[in-house]
Amino acid sequence: MVSSDQRRRQLAREKFERQQQRREEARRRTRRLTVVIASVVAVAAIVGVGSYLALDGDGKKDKSDAAASPSASPSASESSAPEPALKIDKKAKYTMSLKTSQGDIAFTMDAAKTPHTTNSFKSLADKGFFDGTKCHRLTTQSIFVLQCGDPKGDGTGGPGYTIPDENLTALGKAGKDGTVTYPAGTVAMANTGQAHTGGSQFFLVYKDSKLPPTYTPFGTMDDASLKAVKDIGAAGVAGGAADGAPKKAVNISKAAVDKS
Secondary structure, eight states: OOOHHHHHHHHHHHHHHHHHHHHHHHHHHHHHHHHHHHHHHHHHHHHTTSOOOOOOOOOOOOOSSOOSSTTSSOOOOOOOSOOOOOOSOTTSEEEEEEEETTEEEEEEEETTTOHHHHHHHHHHHHTTTTTTEEEOEEEEESEEEEEEOBSSSSSOOOOSSOBOOOOTTTTOOOOTTSOEEEOTTEEEEOOOSSTTOBOSOEEEESSOEEEOTTSOEEEEEOHHHHHHHHHHHHHOBGGGOSEESBSSOEEEEEEEEEEO
């Protein structure tokens, strides 16, 4: 007998899969359009002024009908640059500290388990990438996460490169429903629904949430930080929906990553 909770999660996954298929089709159309535009520009350069325009940037994603998944508003852009050179101490732990309008939030990253992710976040924080950004998305049904790290603030932004998935087996083997539990306090990477498409967006889990084991778990919040995120979650979503901008706006004024 399938419980109502299992049925609800199944419906959420099916909805997510349909949306991911639509988004992948939209990304293909965007890539085809970019190729056409680039070709036109190249022809114009040859015939006319003898110069060219390089087209790059973050890929826009279809944000309609958001599903209960951190990738419904995907984090990764189309990769147009290499990820930062690995400069961290892979045997060390690092702490990312966020000064926000809803209090300080901090989490620890284990470089031995997630070297690419930890290195990328330190590189971005050192450049001030996260400063002046906001946590654009709160989900309060089926999964319980606060999503941050988008410089555009609408779910479509990224750093211009992608990083590989890491540490995906850390939370155990997926059950029959295809999910594992991301415990409260976990910090993980959002992605486009495809492998190795993480960028700069990440999500803070404030209540145990069942998700497919495809989101890199790379950090753990301390108790005070978890409480701060729980308070944001308890305030709900603006407009009373279950998924959208948090009612309590979370603006990040400063982000820093330091060796623990």
